[in-house]
Amino acid sequence: MGEGVQPAAGERPTAVLVAVRPEDRGDGTGPGTETSLTELRRLADTDGLTVAEAVVQSRPRPDPATYLGSGKVDELAAVAERAGADVVIADGELSPGQVRNLEERVGVRVVDRTALILDIFAEHARTSEGRVQVELAQIAYQLPRLRSDGRSMSRVGGGRMAGGAGMGVRGPGEMRLETQRRRLRDRATRLRRSAAEVARRRERTRGRRARNRxxxxxxxxxxxxxxxxxxxxxxxxxxxxxxxxxxxxxxxxxxxxxxxxxxxxxxxxxxxxxxxxxxxxxxxxxxxxxxxxxxxxxxxxxxxxxxxxxxxxxxxxxxxxxxxxxxxxxxxxxxxxxxxxxxxxxxxxxxxxxxxxxxxxxxxxxxxxxxxxxxxxx
CATH class of the missing domain: 3.40.50.300 (P-loop containing nucleotide triphosphate hydrolases)
Incomplete structure (x- = not known):
């Protein structure tokens, strides 16, 4: 996680939203900007976060290194500090490099829209089938994003986002990283077997309904x-x-x-x-x-x-x-x-x-x- 301030017990973590909009007019009011940010706000609220501010940049495409341009990253850092943010949430999917660079520049944990949605799904899955499916999705997201310290970007909301809890096992070095990858792949294999059995049961139920017209x-x-x-x-x-x-x-x-x-x-x-x-x-x-x-x-x-x-x-x-x-x-x-x-x-x-x-x-x-x-x- 980043070096952001931890929320006090019982308080909702604070988030700052960030977005790149090719069609934006530069003031955060371009076509589609407000609708997408409104939805991201609702996603954050569903995951137990309080949104303090949003930073929107108008540019043809996200910067490959830092998502935002260099000047806008400095603005984001200032906004995050002023808001006492625990996390920054990007309205798009970030590469591991973008996450790392943004965290170094902004000083708080950075996650993307995909990680946020995965966390909400993990919180709301009630049945064993739902939990298996969500965990499979988390592993698919985590594998390419594991870092050499064993951290991943999932399990990020409702206080978990700021607290840094997750499925990753901490430990230095590439050997530890490969061990973690192998464990996740093995876990995914077991989960897929379980999901396949559930799918077979569901297919049998469909077959009975079809036979009974x-x-x-x-x-x-x-x-x-x-x-x-x-x-x-x-x-x-x-x-x-x-x-x-x-x-x-x-x-x-x-x-x-x-x-x-x-x-x-x-x-x-x-x-x-x-x-x-x-x-x-x-x-x-x-x-x-x-x-x-x-x-x-x-x-x-x-x-x-x-x-x-x-x-x-x-x-x-x-x-x-x-x-x-x-x-x-x-x-x-x-x-x-x-x-x-x-x-x-x-x-x-x-x-x-x-x-x-x-x-x-x-x-x-x-x-x-x-x-x-x-x-x-x-």
Missing amino acids: VPSVALTGYTNAGKSALLNRLTGADAQVQDVLFATLDPTVRRISTGRLTYTVTDTVGFVRHLPHQLVDAFRSTLEEVTRSDLALHVVDAAAPDALDQITTVHGVLHEIGAGDVPELLVLNKIDIAPPEHVDALCRAYPAAVPVSARTGQGIEALRAALAARLASW
């Missing part, structure tokens, strides 16, 4: 769009609902019977911009619930100012996991708090979308009817 619906969408709340409203389930990012990681499957139609609904992990590829790879078996489903129920936060961008992000991940051809029903959630003009614009862009409020129940009967119509061929 029970159609499957997979809830998908951006994180915090309200998927779990909608699952509860549709099924009477008790899935965890929190106003934080990635509140639910582990898939929840519920059965719905309406008249002659019976189908299953599965809640899946939410997405964000730049979802780490390590997580996509590790959660591939879970995400296959969408790939193997008969219908993807794509839940959108209609109150989000960047709802259209969120839809595009989700579609990109679905294509990446091979679910781009799964039939989709778009659901515009949170219409009870969304500005009417936002809902109208989304309905014009997606005429087949169903506006609902999982919180109040508004539009749920229309959604049930739309689901029945789409699954009528079963």
Whole structure:
């Protein structure tokens, strides 16, 4: 870790955000800048951090050595000192060299968006399957980033970020470093075997549903769009609902019977911009619930100012996991708090979308009817 000030017991660590924006106008207000930083702030808050300030630089591409230009690094160091920062979080993925150089110049620990998301996933995984998948993703991220002192960049939030806890084993020298790498690779091999067994069990369950001709619906969408709340409203389930990012990681499957139609609904992990590829790879078996489903129920936060961008992000991940051809029903959630003009614009862009409020129940009967119509061929 860097040489930053440690927070007092019970206090939330302080973070400073940093970003490079090719399109930024130089004042942190360029297109896309505020949206991305707002999301990074929410990620930091979810991980138990208090964001003090943000430093944004306009440049065509990040500096290969220090992410920011030299002058901006000096500004970042001054901001971090003034804020009493425990950590600096970059809104992008940093190379090991960039992390090392920034820490030397700024004097506090530096992590990137990927490490932050991995830490949130580690905190929120509840089942053994979820924990296996998260640890696999962490190892994939850590291996190329181990340093000669045995440190890695994972397990970084909720006080862990400033405290420097992690999976790395401290010890000097290249021999110690290679020993740590070997241990991580061996651990990953064992975890992959465990994940493969879980995937086989999941495949057998899917096979039974298919033989019994029970159609499957997979809830998908951006994180915090309200998927779990909608699952509860549709099924009477008790899935965890929190106003934080990635509140639910582990898939929840519920059965719905309406008249002659019976189908299953599965809640899946939410997405964000730049979802780490390590997580996509590790959660591939879970995400296959969408790939193997008969219908993807794509839940959108209609109150989000960047709802259209969120839809595009989700579609990109679905294509990446091979679910781009799964039939989709778009659901515009949170219409009870969304500005009417936002809902109208989304309905014009997606005429087949169903506006609902999982919180109040508004539009749920229309959604049930739309689901029945789409699954009528079963």
